[in-house]
Amino acid sequence: MPRLAYLGPEGTFTEEALRLLDPTAERLPCANVPAALNAARSGEADGAVVPLENSIEGAITTTLDEFAWGEPLLITAELLLPVQFSLLARPGTEIPHIKRVYTHPAAITQCRAFITREVPDAVVVAAPSTAAAAQEVSLPGSPYDAAIAARIAGEHYGLVELATDIGDRSDTVTRFVRVARPGPLPEPTGSDRTTLVVFLADDHPGALLEMLTEFSVRGVNLTRIESRPTGDGIGRYFFHFDFEGHVADARVGEALAGLHRICGEVRFLGSYPRADGIAPQIKRGTSDSEFAEAGGWLARVRAGQV
Numbered sequence: 242m243p244r245l246a247y248l249g250p251e252g253t254f255t256e257e258a259l260r261l262l263d264p265t266a267e268r269l270p271c272a273n274v275p276a277a278l279n280a281a282r283s284g285e286a287d288g289a290v291v292p293l294e295n296s297i298e299g300a301i302t303t304t305l306d307e308f309a310w311g312e313p314l315l316i317t318a319e320l321l322l323p324v325q326f327s328l329l330a331r332p333g334t335e336i337p338h339i340k341r342v343y344t345h346p347a348a349i350t351q352c353r354a355f356i357t358r359e360v361p362d363a364v365v366v367a368a369p370s371t372a373a374a375a376q377e378v379s380l381p382g383s384p385y386d387a388a389i390a391a392r393i394a395g396e397h398y399g400l401v402e403l404a405t406d407i408g409d410r411s412d413t414v415t416r417f418v419r420v421a422r423p424g425p426l427p428e429p430t431g432s433d434r435t436t437l438v439v440f441l442a443d444d445h446p447g448a449l450l451e452m453l454t455e456f457s458v459r460g461v462n463l464t465r466i467e468s469r470p471t472g473d474g475i476g477r478y479f480f481h482f483d484f485e486g487h488v489a490d491a492r493v494g495e496a497l498a499g500l501h502r503i504c505g506e507v508r509f510l511g512s513y514p515r516a517d518g519i520a521p522q523i524k525r526g527t528s529d530s531e532f533a534e535a536g537g538w539l540a541r542v543r544a545g546q547v
């Protein structure tokens with residue numbers, strides 16, 4: 242039974258994602274995303290489950306930066322979880338009396354319209370996670386009147402639900418990934434995704450276009466691109482890419498090798514099955530058999546068999 246670290250405490254959306262990814266895993270709740278990833282790195286856990294992006298908020302930048310700078314980890318699975326938020330409070334609290342709300346920053350963004358409309362005068366404070374907020378609000382002396390979290394967190398910490406499904410959109414989805422220390426990759430399934438971090442060798446006109454060309458000429462379809470500051474000053478960035486396919490696919494392998502030739506550093510973050518099961522559209526000339534045939538042809542040319 243694997244031991245998986247995650248953003249705790251009990252009742253986070255991350256815990257729900259972990260349970261769906263591996264119902265039998267032993268769960269190790271951690272205070273924040275870096276702590277969960279460090280538990281996987283150190284061997285305290287066999288892996289970790291962390292949020293990576295949200296359909297409203299976009300990238301979870303702490304996760305992206307940890308993947309880029311920390312000891313290498315590999316993504317082995319992903320999950321898309323619909324997220325629904327509730328306004329939770331101690332029994333007896335009424336919405337007009339709420340002056341301080343506690344929740345995770347991603348939830349603040351996703352519930353902006355509700356907060357503005359229903360508790361316009363409340364101060365909204367960032368919590369380490371939605372469940373940490375619910376846990377804090379449940380304490381009798383808590384300085385907070387309400388938490389925004391999953392309904393299950395309210396049930397867990399003895400809070401009442403003052404409002405249900407308070408997200409600006411009811412179809413919000415958060416993408417979670419399971420990571421492990423470097424080891425054998427998941428087998429290709431025909432519906433896979435690969436994640437990379439790329440650092441430029443130097444800044445010059447067309448540097449981004451050159452990177453994109455490595456994908457484009459091999460028919461590799463990108464599914465996410467993000468730039469993040471390197472920390473070395475304004476205008477210095479590195480890039481995160483998600484794209485269709487597995488590193489075992491010829492077109493993906495060739496694109497990676499191309500990036501490796503022209504970039505400063507390419508950090509491979511894993512090839513793993515896509516949660517939505519979508520298979521890539523393979524452009525003419527970019528299938529494995531066409532790459533193999535072209536390789537054979539080149540070998541014959543090099544041998545003078547023209």
Ligand SMILES: O=C(O)C(=O)C[C@]1(C(=O)O)C=C[C@@H](O)C=C1
Pocket residue numbers: 248252253254255256292295301324345347348369370371372415
């Ligand atoms: O706080 C939680 O419950 C989490 O699992 C974190 C998190 C996030 O980081 O985006 C996960 C899903 C929701 O989008 C809000 C918060």
